Amino acid sequence: MHSDEIRSIVERLAALVSEHYVFPDVGQEVAARLRAAATEGRYDVLTDPEQLAAQVTADLQIGNQDKHLRLKFHRGEIPDETDLVAEEQHWADRARLDAGGVARVERLAGNIGLLEIRPLLYHPVHAGAAVSAAMSLLAATDALLLDLRGCLGGSPEQVAFVCSHLFDAEPVHLNDQVTPATGTIRQYWTGPVTGPRFGGSKPIWVLTSGSTFSGGEELTYDLQQLGRARIVGERTGGGAHPREGFKLHAHLEATVPVQRAVNPFSGTNWEGVGVVPDLEVPAAEAFDAAYREAVEHVLTLPAEPARLGVEEEARAVVESIPVAG
Structure with a gap:
């Protein structure tokens, strides 16, 4: 890359931030800072x-400190967002x-379901069938x-689709996205699913880390705010x-926040502060801590002849995992 190309990239980025950033005044301030740096030759x-x-x-x-506001480097060539066919094929x-x-999807000892979603919550068009298949097993x-x-991160539509398996059939209001530039509000609700639901009454533990971000955080926050x-x-x-x-370049993508998430219960979101766990432990210890609590729940369920094997599994798990903290 040469200096003229660099300055062209920075100028286009500045224009995009000025035009689209979720907080217009901040966007103009950021754009002015980028242009001043480019004029001074800081990036050349x-x-x-x-x-x-x-x-x-x-x-x-x-x-x-907006972690979504980035000039993002990609090792592979990225599709042009204006080429909708290529972008759709990419995803x-x-x-x-x-x-x-x-x-990962697994039935753990004690009849505990495990669903690991990584690295992204892909749009239901591309990944809805995979989630439904996993939830059918669990x-x-x-x-x-x-x-x-x-x-x-990932798609808010997929967040809603996952949540749809974790509640009963009655629609549940999950989240709103507000676009300040137009004043429009888009609501996200649970909806129909194909196959069985996990349902809205059995307990769920969500495991998080400092790397859980964006769409992963929304799924966490929505379930927490709903007490689910x-x-x-x-x-x-x-x-x-x-x-x-x-x-902006074969390997450079401008990522510009254009909306604000507003939870219908808290009236706010997790921007800059993250989602605070109900039980805060190092990420490496989260599985054991949650698994122990889950099997302790299983041991409180009514005894039935068919569940004897499940109870034996649950007791063995409780004995093998120390209490968190």
């Missing part, structure tokens, strides 16, 4: 795209190679561990502003 020596992305991102986030391919984000379990420790799940692990990353991506 950063001819490696990855180095340029790191420095510009640091400058973008001065004062606002379809990623979802296919990542098994729709369903990294529908008869007595409790669920939803592992989002490696979930880095107990959160175990680390405080999450703190990115609540939905963003749009714009291709």
Whole structure:
């Protein structure tokens, strides 16, 4: 990359931030800062795209700490967002190679379900079938561990689709997205699913880490605010502003937050603060802590002849896992 190309990239980024950023006054301030830095030649020596992305991102986030506001480097060439066919194929391919984000689905000893979603909550168009298949396998379990420790973001539509399996058929209001530039509000609710639901009464534990971000945080926050799940692990990353991506270079994407998440119960979101766990433990200990609590719940269920094996499994788990803390 040469200096003219670098300055062109920075100028387009500044224009996008000024036009689209979720807080217009901040967007104009950030754009002015980028333009001043480019005029001073601060970026001219950063001819490696990855180095340029790191420095510009640091400058973008001065004062606002918005982790969605980035110049993002990609090792592979990224699709142009204006080429809808290519972009759709890109996400379809990623979802296919990542098994729709369903990294692990298992019935654990004690009849506890485990669903790990990583690295992304892909759109239901590409990954809805994978989630429904996983939940069909787990529908008869007595409790669920939803592992989002490696979930880095994703589609709000998929957040709603996952939640639809975790409540009963009556629609539940999950989240709103507000676009300040237009004043429009989009609501997200649970909806119909294919196959059995886990349902709205059996307990859920959500596992989190400091890497849980964006869509992974929304899923965590929605379930917490509704009192539907107990959160175990680390405080999450703190990115609540939905963003749009714009291709500026074969390997550089501008990610610009354009909306604000507003939870219908808290009236706010997790931007900058993260989702605070109900039981805060290191991420590496979250599974054991949640699993122990889940099997302790199983041991409180009414005794039935068919459940003798489940109770034996649950007792063995409780004896093998120390109490957290």
